[in-house]
Amino acid sequence: MNLFWFCNDCSNIAIQNLKISRRLDSLEQKTNDVLEQTKECFSVVKTLYDRAPNASVQKWSDVVKAKRPPLIIKPKNSSQNSVKTKLDVTNKVDPSQINIAGVRNTANGGIQIECENDESMQKLHEAARNALADRYEIQIPEFKKPKIVIVGVYDKYLREIDIFINKLKDMCGTSEITFVRKYKPRRKEHFNVLLEVSNEAFNYFIAQKKLRFGWDSFLLYEFVSVLRCFKCWKYGHMANLCKQEQFTCPLCAGNHKADQCTSSNKRCSNCEYISNVLKIKNIEYNHTVFDRNCTSYLRQVEKTRLKTKYE
Numbered sequence: 001m002n003l004f005w006f007c008n009d010c011s012n013i014a015i016q017n018l019k020i021s022r023r024l025d026s027l028e029q030k031t032n033d034v035l036e037q038t039k040e041c042f043s044v045v046k047t048l049y050d051r052a053p054n055a056s057v058q059k060w061s062d063v064v065k066a067k068r069p070p071l072i073i074k075p076k077n078s079s080q081n082s083v084k085t086k087l088d089v090t091n092k093v094d095p096s097q098i099n100i101a102g103v104r105n106t107a108n109g110g111i112q113i114e115c116e117n118d119e120s121m122q123k124l125h126e127a128a129r130n131a132l133a134d135r136y137e138i139q140i141p142e143f144k145k146p147k148i149v150i151v152g153v154y155d156k157y158l159r160e161i162d163i164f165i166n167k168l169k170d171m172c173g174t175s176e177i178t179f180v181r182k183y184k185p186r187r188k189e190h191f192n193v194l195l196e197v198s199n200e201a202f203n204y205f206i207a208q209k210k211l212r213f214g215w216d217s218f219l220l221y222e223f224v225s226v227l228r229c230f231k232c233w234k235y236g237h238m239a240n241l242c243k244q245e246q247f248t249c250p251l252c253a254g255n256h257k258a259d260q261c262t263s264s265n266k267r268c269s270n271c272e273y274i275s276n277v278l279k280i281k282n283i284e285y286n287h288t289v290f291d292r293n294c295t296s297y298l299r300q301v302e303k304t305r306l307k308t309k310y311e
Contacts (some may be wrong), residue, residue: 068117069307071124074110074137081109085136089113092131098124143309146202147180147223150211152190157213158182167213168195172204194223199310224308226300233269233289235300250289270296 075085082105089111099116106112115121121140128138157164161179168177176198182191197205202222205211211218231239232248246255253269254261271285271294283295291297 068115068121069141069143070112070114071121071128072106072110072112072137072139072141073128073132074106074108076135076137078108082106082111085109085111088132088135089128093124093127098127100124141307144307145176145178145196146199146308146310147194147196147225148202148205148220149223150193150195151219151221152188153182153193153218154190154216157216158191158193164193165195168201168211171211172201174198174201174204177201202310224301224304226297226304228300235270235296268294268296270294 073085073089086103086105097120099120101114101116103111103113113124115124125138125140128136132138165177165179169175174197178196180194180196182193184191205220206222209220211220226235227237228235229237229239229242231242232244233250247257248254248269249256249261249263250258250269251261251267252263252265253267253272254263266286266288268285268287268289268291270289271283271287274280274296275283275285287294289297
């Protein structure tokens with residue numbers, strides 16, 4: 001700042017205000033980091049509890065009912081921080097008739113607000129739009145539809161995709177089935193078919209376990225897509241947006257690509273982070289990031305399912 005035109009007292013005050021502002025920004029970043037690590041800890045503990053032998057069995061539809069989508073309030077000004085966003089919300093929105101369950105910061109200066117019931121969420125959404133819509137983007141994210149994969153479908157059934165889909169609709173009695181894509185696994189002769197379906201169709205097909213077409217039958221299972229970076233192998237972003245400078249090996253967690261790995265020791269960088277940095281006990285990380293029983297992977301699958309409409 002150019003302070004040469006201030007008097008000494010004003011200059012000192014301006015400098016102090018600048019320092020305080022920088023400290024607040026630093027504290028906000030540290031607070032966000034702590035909150036994210038705390039959230040990761042709770043997520044890991046929940047995953048371990050769900051995998052415990054004596055853990056009660058809970059349907060995913062029950063989990064989704066308990067987990068309501070939050071209200072996202074994001075400033076249109078990209079340079080604004082979450083502290084200012086939260087201050088505007090508290091000044092403009094009266095919470096007396098709204099049952100707030102929790103508030104947390106999100107990326108790009110936004111905040112995420114959870115409510116205890118649907119009525120409170122509707123009131124909050126309306127109040128926020130009336131008071132803040134000119135300077136903020138306000139939305140409630142929608143649940144995704146579930147997906148299923150049909151395994152090893154013969155090419156003769158896929159020559160006319162519309163006919164194939166219509167037969168599936170007739171089986172489950174719903175019109176909400178969308179063909180996403182078909183793909184042929186390596187060294188396989190037949191296709192796997194990926195479909196996006198309604199919750200009714202999903203429950204029907206999963207209960208059947210097999211899809212029968214005349215004399216033929218095909219296995220099917222739920223498809224859960226998890227976003228993974230092929231550079232650092234963490235979750236939630238793609239390689240072209242990765243901020244890490246070096247590559248991480250998905251086999252041994254070293255600083256090199258997988259095709260350059262010479263180590264015989266398997267090591268998962270994600271689970272190692274949970275164990276050594278987050279200090280969660282009893283985390284096994286002597287496996288690759290591709291292991292289907294990996295704690296980090298299962299946690300991401302759980303997060304995806306919480307955003308999927310099963311009922």
